[in-house]
Amino acid sequence: xxLAAFDEMLPEVSGLRKPYSAYDRWLKEQDPARLTEKMQDxxxxxxxxxxxxxxxxxxxxxxxLIPFDIVPRIISGNEWRRLTQGIEQRVQALNAFxxxxxxxxxxxxxxxxxxxxxxxxxxxxPEMIGVRPPAGVYTHIIGVxxxxxxxxEFYVLEDNARTPSGVSYMLxxxxxxxxxxxxxxxxxxxxxxxxxPQLLRQSLAAVRPQSTKGTPTIAVLTPGSFNSAYFEHAFLxxxxxxxxVEGQDLRVVDGHVAMRTTEGYKQIDVLYxxxxxxFLDPLTFRPDxxxxxxxxxxVYRAGNITIANAPGTGIADDKAIYSYMPEIxxxxxxxxxxxxxxxxxxxxxxxxLKYVLEHIHELVIKEVHGSGGYGMLVGPAATKKECQDFxxxxxxxxxxxIAQPTLALSTCPILTExxxxxxxxxxxxxxxxxxxxxxxxxxxxxxxxxxGSLVVNxxxxxxxxxxxxxxx
Amino acid sequence: xxxGRTANGLYWMNRYIERAENMARLVDAGLRMALTRTQxxxxxWNSVLLSAGADVAFTQKYQDYTAANVSDFLLRDTANPSSxxxxxxxxxxxxxxxxxxxxxxxxxxxxxxxxxxxRMLAKPIxxxxxxxxxxAIKRETALIRGSFYGTMLRNEIFxxxxxxxxxxxxxxxxRILDVKYYVLLPSISWVGSTLDNYQWESxxxxxxxxxxxxxxxxxxxxxxxxxxxxxxxxxMPRSLTFCYRFLAEHLKFLGDDYGERHACHATAEKTQxxxxxxxxxxxFDTGLHEFLASFIRDNTRLGDEIxxxxxxx
Numbered sequence: 001x002x003l004a005a006f007d008e009m010l011p012e013v014s015g016l017r018k019p020y021s022a023y024d025r026w027l028k029e030q031d032p033a034r035l036t037e038k039m040q041d042x043x044x045x046x047x048x049x050x051x052x053x054x055x056x057x058x059x060x061x062x063x064x065l066i067p068f069d070i071v072p073r074i075i076s077g078n079e080w081r082r083l084t085q086g087i088e089q090r091v092q093a094l095n096a097f098x099x100x101x102x103x104x105x106x107x108x109x110x111x112x113x114x115x116x117x118x119x120x121x122x123x124x125x126p127e128m129i130g131v132r133p134p135a136g137v138y139t140h141i142i143g144v145x146x147x148x149x150x151x152x153e154f155y156v157l158e159d160n161a162r163t164p165s166g167v168s169y170m171l172x173x174x175x176x177x178x179x180x181x182x183x184x185x186x187x188x189x190x191x192x193x194x195x196x197p198q199l200l201r202q203s204l205a206a207v208r209p210q211s212t213k214g215t216p217t218i219a220v221l222t223p224g225s226f227n228s229a230y231f232e233h234a235f236l237x238x239x240x241x242x243x244x245v246e247g248q249d250l251r252v253v254d255g256h257v258a259m260r261t262t263e264g265y266k267q268i269d270v271l272y273x274x275x276x277x278x279f280l281d282p283l284t285f286r287p288d289x290x291x292x293x294x295x296x297x298x299v300y301r302a303g304n305i306t307i308a309n310a311p312g313t314g315i316a317d318d319k320a321i322y323s324y325m326p327e328i329x330x331x332x333x334x335x336x337x338x339x340x341x342x343x344x345x346x347x348x349x350x351x352x353l354k355y356v357l358e359h360i361h362e363l364v365i366k367e368v369h370g371s372g373g374y375g376m377l378v379g380p381a382a383t384k385k386e387c388q389d390f391x392x393x394x395x396x397x398x399x400x401x402i403a404q405p406t407l408a409l410s411t412c413p414i415l416t417e418x419x420x421x422x423x424x425x426x427x428x429x430x431x432x433x434x435x436x437x438x439x440x441x442x443x444x445x446x447x448x449x450x451x452g453s454l455v456v457n458x459x460x461x462x463x464x465x466x467x468x469x470x471x472x
Numbered sequence: 473x474x475x476g477r478t479a480n481g482l483y484w485m486n487r488y489i490e491r492a493e494n495m496a497r498l499v500d501a502g503l504r505m506a507l508t509r510t511q512x513x514x515x516x517w518n519s520v521l522l523s524a525g526a527d528v529a530f531t532q533k534y535q536d537y538t539a540a541n542v543s544d545f546l547l548r549d550t551a552n553p554s555s556x557x558x559x560x561x562x563x564x565x566x567x568x569x570x571x572x573x574x575x576x577x578x579x580x581x582x583x584x585x586x587x588x589x590x591r592m593l594a595k596p597i598x599x600x601x602x603x604x605x606x607x608a609i610k611r612e613t614a615l616i617r618g619s620f621y622g623t624m625l626r627n628e629i630f631x632x633x634x635x636x637x638x639x640x641x642x643x644x645x646x647r648i649l650d651v652k653y654y655v656l657l658p659s660i661s662w663v664g665s666t667l668d669n670y671q672w673e674s675x676x677x678x679x680x681x682x683x684x685x686x687x688x689x690x691x692x693x694x695x696x697x698x699x700x701x702x703x704x705x706x707x708m709p710r711s712l713t714f715c716y717r718f719l720a721e722h723l724k725f726l727g728d729d730y731g732e733r734h735a736c737h738a739t740a741e742k743t744q745x746x747x748x749x750x751x752x753x754x755x756f757d758t759g760l761h762e763f764l765a766s767f768i769r770d771n772t773r774l775g776d777e778i779x780x781x782x783x784x785x
Contacts, residue, residue, distance in 0.1 A: 049583075
């Protein structure tokens with residue numbers, strides 16, 4: 001199946017789009033053989049620096065590269081300004097929602113979001129009720145997945161308010177592009193992204209506990225070197241100049257979280273954790289977890305450590321909650337959402353379920369709690385048998401699923417052996433929240449490398465591109 | 473400030489890099505003997521395995537001490553935790569764990585060494601290729617060392633790394649001497665050696681010192697000189713004295729930085745003082761084997777104390 005998609009470089013109707021004009025000029029002067037060479041150089045660079053990710057369930061290839069395409073995805077300054085307004089509004093609403101849901105629950109009382117959707121949700125942590133995090137921020141680091149349908153239509157596909165990953169690829173992709181094509185960056189003014197680690201560090205320092213004396217000690221908590229995103233954890237700790245710690249390094253000492261150093265235990269004030277909620281504290285959550293810190297939740301409740309993102313933020317990016325985001329944004333900001341949602345059928349509702357079952361071959365159906373492109377059905381690309389099998393799962397547990405129309409995600413060309421060829425893309429900009437909201441001009445563009453495919457996840461054959469926001 | 477776990481990772485990363493190289497050097501010495509001698513090659517390979525501390529594990533898998541078996545076991549067998557391939561893999565896993573403590577150059581050199589050795593040692597080594605494989609291993613570890621020395625800041629990270637290198641190296645040199653001590657056994661009063669020179673040369677080759685020996689001593693191999701060279705020479709980079717000079721120095725840096733002395737300081741200084749005061753005659757008089765056995769014990773204890781004093785676990 002081929003969807004008629006909007007190409008961001010060369011739409012069929014209007015010809016070359018303006019943000020790409022300077023790049024296109026440069027591209028036409030290039031020798032194709034040299035470009036192919038550059039493509040191989042890029043792979044060498046990534047392999048050498050060890051920028052790999054682990055794929056769960058694949059024994060031999062435990063470390064793989066995410067394929068990188070050398071054609072940049074280019075966004076004009078104007079387009080970016082519009083996007084950032086929408087993102088800021090949304091992120092404000094997410095934090096306000098979290099604060100509300102763990103305190104007065106006004107949105108539930110007002111009946112805008114069904115109570116049982118929150119109360120019965122695994123991502124909702126009763127332990128967080130009444131807890132106000134330092135500086136009042138719940139979700140500090142957010143990745144908002146955005147798709148484009150046409151010149152003027154952008155939609156939010158997903159909010160990642162827990163521990164969004166991929167920002168290291170944004171940074172390394174830019175590094176690699178600058179190494180490969182320095183002349184391009186002299187000809188075209190691209191807004192820089194490389195200060196992200198500094199911004200992250202400042203942002204984390206700004207939300208330190210009130211009791212912190214002097215410069216706060218910050219650390220990144222990783223599940224360990226066998227985690228699929230370990231490279232990123234190490235990268236960020238390194239770039240920020242902070243310690244990369246594991247649960248085994250940490251312990252609660254005198255009411256504070258402390259790390260074991262060669263000179264004894266040292267207090268930590270801000271923990272950027274890349275460990276899931278349920279593993280954070282074996283005394284509060286999963287007792288079998290060796291990845292977290294026993295007693296950290298008590299320290300947290302006493303206000304003696306900042307955990308970023310706060311425990312329990314998952315309730316804000318849950319796929320079932322997602323469908324209420326337009327209401328949530330309006331409820332807390334008093335304005336209509338600038339960035340739209342993709343229309344979503346909640347299979348828990350009988351009418352919606354009926355519609356979804358009847359149109360299964362047209363829809364994308366996702367598990368409410370799934371991620372990474374696992375456990376989803378892309379109706380138009382599935383066989384009849386796959387649709388039937390999925391329908392059975394759907395009927396067995398409807399509340400576990402949502403459905404969305406199959407959107408013709410915009411495309412952006414990639415370089416193939418036969419020249420440029422369009423592939424579907426999405427965009428994940430990264431947002432930092434402290435006493436202010438900061439969005440780095442750029443983000444991670446994920447691209448479905450298989451022709452016609454709509455699944456951009458790296459675990460499912462997706463690649464990445466450098467994302468340029470023009471300084472125009 | 474350094475995490476105890478990171479110090480541990482740095483220490484073992486460097487022990488394993490050193491080990492990866494030592495295995496190649498041992499095989500190199502064995503190969504040299506096998507090529508220059510027609511008989512008793514299997515005895516030589518046996519002593520290579522003994523020096524590598526791998527004889528028991530080897531005999532569980534093989535019956536014949538041949539170049540192919542021994543080099544396969546010591547270089548590429550991942551079931552042998554001390555083989556070059558296992559060692560470089562463990563070194564890299566440790567490097568991955570402590571990546572934030574390493575310069576980009578150091579990490580990349582380790583990662584590249586791992587990638588190229590993994591490729592090279594994926595299939596059994598053709599005997600004709602063995603010399604070039606050994607060269608490649610030594611080259612890769614030399615590149616790691618080069619980028620490490622060339623780019624790392626001389627701070628606690630450097631100190632813990634060096635402690636790993638020298639504890640492993642001292643252990644290795646002492647073991648080689650201990651395995652070959654019967655070659656050196658004839659006491660200094662013993663004259664008129666009929667023992668073939670090649671045995672002595674093999675000792676020197678195992679520590680890449682067969683040429684430098686001649687710069688320091690006369691051209692003849694003498695048991696006392698060889699032992700003196702590998703135990704007491706201050707300038708020989710693989711001698712026990714040399715190793716302990718640096719162990720004591722890096723421990724002193726740590727002690728000064730942290731403003732605290734530990735058990736490991738006393739242990740290292742005691743061994744260093746013993747080496748400084750000792751003469752090769754005294755060592756032979758008390759018995760070379762006894763001397764080495766006690767040295768290896770103390771060296772192991774030093775490693776344990778470092779781990780404990782600096783909260784590795």
